[in-house]
Amino acid sequence: TDSNPAGTGTIKLAVIPGDGIGQEVTGEALKVLEVASPAGVKFEQTRYDLGAERYLATGEVLPDSVLSEIREHDAILLGAVGGKPNDPNLPPGMLERGLLLRLRFELDHYVNLRPSRIFPGATSPLADPGEVDFVVVREGTEGPYTGNGGALRVGTPAEVATEVSVNTAFGVERVIRDAFARAARRPRKKLTLVHKTNVLTNAGSLWWRLFQEVATEHPDVTTDYMHIDAAMIFMTTDPARFDVIVTDNLFGDIITDLAAAITGGIGLAASGNVNPDRTAPSMFEPVHGSAPDIAGQQKADPTAAILSASLLLDHLGYADAAATIETAVIEDLAARQPGAARRTSEVGDAIAARVTG
Amino acid sequence: TDSNPAGTGTIKLAVIPGDGIGQEVTGEALKVLEVASPAGVKFEQTRYDLGAERYLATGEVLPDSVLSEIREHDAILLGAVGGKPNDPNLPPGMLERGLLLRLRFELDHYVNLRPSRIFPGATSPLADPGEVDFVVVREGTEGPYTGNGGALRVGTPAEVATEVSVNTAFGVERVIRDAFARAARRPRKKLTLVHKTNVLTNAGSLWWRLFQEVATEHPDVTTDYMHIDAAMIFMTTDPARFDVIVTDNLFGDIITDLAAAITGGIGLAASGNVNPDRTAPSMFEPVHGSAPDIAGQQKADPTAAILSASLLLDHLGYADAAATIETAVIEDLAARQPGAARRTSEVGDAIAARVTG
Numbered sequence: 001t002d003s004n005p006a007g008t009g010t011i012k013l014a015v016i017p018g019d020g021i022g023q024e025v026t027g028e029a030l031k032v033l034e035v036a037s038p039a040g041v042k043f044e045q046t047r048y049d050l051g052a053e054r055y056l057a058t059g060e061v062l063p064d065s066v067l068s069e070i071r072e073h074d075a076i077l078l079g080a081v082g083g084k085p086n087d088p089n090l091p092p093g094m095l096e097r098g099l100l101l102r103l104r105f106e107l108d109h110y111v112n113l114r115p116s117r118i119f120p121g122a123t124s125p126l127a128d129p130g131e132v133d134f135v136v137v138r139e140g141t142e143g144p145y146t147g148n149g150g151a152l153r154v155g156t157p158a159e160v161a162t163e164v165s166v167n168t169a170f171g172v173e174r175v176i177r178d179a180f181a182r183a184a185r186r187p188r189k190k191l192t193l194v195h196k197t198n199v200l201t202n203a204g205s206l207w208w209r210l211f212q213e214v215a216t217e218h219p220d221v222t223t224d225y226m227h228i229d230a231a232m233i234f235m236t237t238d239p240a241r242f243d244v245i246v247t248d249n250l251f252g253d254i255i256t257d258l259a260a261a262i263t264g265g266i267g268l269a270a271s272g273n274v275n276p277d278r279t280a281p282s283m284f285e286p287v288h289g290s291a292p293d294i295a296g297q298q299k300a301d302p303t304a305a306i307l308s309a310s311l312l313l314d315h316l317g318y319a320d321a322a323a324t325i326e327t328a329v330i331e332d333l334a335a336r337q338p339g340a341a342r343r344t345s346e347v348g349d350a351i352a353a354r355v356t357g
Numbered sequence: 358t359d360s361n362p363a364g365t366g367t368i369k370l371a372v373i374p375g376d377g378i379g380q381e382v383t384g385e386a387l388k389v390l391e392v393a394s395p396a397g398v399k400f401e402q403t404r405y406d407l408g409a410e411r412y413l414a415t416g417e418v419l420p421d422s423v424l425s426e427i428r429e430h431d432a433i434l435l436g437a438v439g440g441k442p443n444d445p446n447l448p449p450g451m452l453e454r455g456l457l458l459r460l461r462f463e464l465d466h467y468v469n470l471r472p473s474r475i476f477p478g479a480t481s482p483l484a485d486p487g488e489v490d491f492v493v494v495r496e497g498t499e500g501p502y503t504g505n506g507g508a509l510r511v512g513t514p515a516e517v518a519t520e521v522s523v524n525t526a527f528g529v530e531r532v533i534r535d536a537f538a539r540a541a542r543r544p545r546k547k548l549t550l551v552h553k554t555n556v557l558t559n560a561g562s563l564w565w566r567l568f569q570e571v572a573t574e575h576p577d578v579t580t581d582y583m584h585i586d587a588a589m590i591f592m593t594t595d596p597a598r599f600d601v602i603v604t605d606n607l608f609g610d611i612i613t614d615l616a617a618a619i620t621g622g623i624g625l626a627a628s629g630n631v632n633p634d635r636t637a638p639s640m641f642e643p644v645h646g647s648a649p650d651i652a653g654q655q656k657a658d659p660t661a662a663i664l665s666a667s668l669l670l671d672h673l674g675y676a677d678a679a680a681t682i683e684t685a686v687i688e689d690l691a692a693r694q695p696g697a698a699r700r701t702s703e704v705g706d707a708i709a710a711r712v713t714g
């Protein structure tokens with residue numbers, strides 16, 4: 001049975017439902033979290049209204065005071081963030097860079113964890129996906145996501161715009177270490193580095209060197225390397241070959257959406273933005289966006305948010321409770337009737353009922 | 358019937374077979390090119406031995422004098438370049454940066470053209486791909502491929518390595534123009550920009566602005582935008598929606614391998630590195646690599662190389678001859694017996710026979 005590693009029965013949870021369907025799916029995730037939490041464990045929730053709506057209403061994205069408050073929690077549950085596509089009042093990247101990525105960077109979420117498996121009943125677009133069960137360890141605080149770079153002579157025919165991918169031995173080594181440790185704990189013990197070392201030779205050499213170095217400490221882990229373009233091919237022709245993948249922030253963004261697609265949809269893909277050193281709260285969120293087109297209609301599938309809550313419990317040390325949610329989701333998925341659409345809350349209710357059993 | 362736009366019956370062709378299966382597939386492409394060329398047109402071939410073998414033997418990658426000679430040709434046919442994986446004598450990126458990318462950059466191949474369709478008889482890993490027929494216009498001379506960036510304190514725990522994506526209005530506008538023109542010539546007249554404007558905001562704004570600007574000149578072309586991660590999902594769940602895609606050098610590298618995978622394999626994917634201004638010869642090559650593991654065994658499928666020869670003829674103004682090759686390939690593919698492996702030369706012979714009719 002689980003025990004709280006923090007030694008207290010109260011978990012301080014920061015909840016950021018965000019925009020669009022984020023609101024609805026977060027409600028269901030919390031519903032399931034409540035019933036799944038081990039006896040004696042209480043969730044103390046603080047709700048933070050952040051996202052497109054708040055920005056459009058107040059001009060605020062993530063006030064420093066709010067960030068300081070969030071920092072004092074044990075974990076963060078996030079729904080989805082984002083306004084209507086091409087809203088002229090929402091500059092591109094404003095919420096992504098100002099809220100989502102700022103949280104990941106400030107709270108040092110250097111392990112962006114994205115498990116992929118084909119759940120029972122899920123329909124893969126692949127004719128024969130095989131037994132898919134891998135996890136992507138995406139670096140979360142460096143690479144092309146740092147916001148380095150800039151632009152000159154903007155708006156003119158002489159404009160030059162740069163994006164700088166920053167990679168440090170410090171940042172690359174720690175995420176590679178985490179990935180090796182995860183691979184070592186899994187039955188197949190296999191780790192694949194994905195990069196583009198033949199073109200991005202500066203960053204590539206660094207990733208390659210540290211991958212080789214840490215590998216010597218894990219003779220039990222089988223290693224493999226693949227260029228990002230080749231990974232596209234294997235991900236569609238033989239995804240079952242993967243166990244753990246470690247890669248940079250941008251390649252990880254790309255490959256995890258492909259992984260979500262081939263395992264039956266972004267509606268099931270959960271993620272953890274993890275600070276393994278626990279110097280700040282980790283954040284859990286579905287991979288999908290805010291889907292403004294179906295927001296407020298109880299049409300969204302809350303499964304990815306619910307699975308994110310399971311990752312949250314696991315991170316906090318409640319592996320049994322986490323597994324209970326996962327099992328309930330698997331049972332619910334297996335029982336789904338093709339073509340029978342359920343409301344968002346019905347899916348949450350059904351999974352919660354299976355958890356309470 | 359075709360006429361040589363250069364006004365002469367002789368086409369000067371630089372042939373770079375390269376390494377591994379590059380040698381075999383180039384031979385078949387030349388075989389088909391010979392029989393497909395219009396009456397009165399003669400190919401004058403110069404063969405350049407470049408690639409891993411030459412580098413390992415001589416230390417030379419692309420001598421300036423060779424580059425100058427190549428420049429004097431009407432077009433380049435390239436097989437594949439690359440040595441054994443992890444050969445310690447072959448520094449990562451040496452051939453890619455020094456040969457392949459150097460040719461693309463020096464000869465200003467700013468349109469990297471990669472058509473994707475599901476040919477008859479080809480097996481897509483997708484259960485239901487639909488009618489796939491799109492072309493990716495990948496920028497070829499900028500972006501993260503410029504080799505800008507560097508590294509500090511290499512080999513130490515304090516190493517920092519950067520990769521700089523350089524994007525200029527000059528470079529982005531010309532490739533977007535080319536893509537719009539191509540889209541306007543196709544029946545569906547649809548152009549999708551793929552980028553990551555919400556994170557890579559400097560480069561993203563530039564691409565977005567120029568895409569909008571050039572769009573006003575093409576009211577007949579329907580436009581669409583997709584983040585690279587979302588493109589992964591659509592490419593696997595609804596690839597038939599795409600007509601022309603325009604994107605940067607790295608996103609283009611990634612998406613075209615995925616496109617090759619979902620249309621039935623890299624063995625069929627052809628590409629043109631095109632200099633639309635014709636200030637230097639364009640270069641045509643299969644998307645696949647040198648596959649050292651099967652080299653010299655007559656196991657490689659030369660179809661992608663043969664289709665690259667078709668793109669070459671089309672670029673030189675011989676649209677009819679190009680179409681003849683394409684038709685021959687389609688017929689050959691439709692006639693293939695599943696499980697009946699043919700030798701590389703047998704495939705070339707069969708397609709050449711269909712061309713001569």
Ligand SMILES: CC(C)[C@H](C(=O)O)[C@@H](O)C(=O)O
Binds near residue numbers: 096097100101555
């Ligand atoms: C919204 C965006 C900033 C984000 C990312 O690129 O990381 C999203 O795509 C994700 O994968 O979580």
Ligand SMILES: CC(C)[C@H](C(=O)O)[C@@H](O)C(=O)O
Binds near residue numbers: 199454457610
């Ligand atoms: C070999 C490599 C440099 C090249 C690229 O990245 O462009 C290849 O992957 C391609 O797509 O032609």
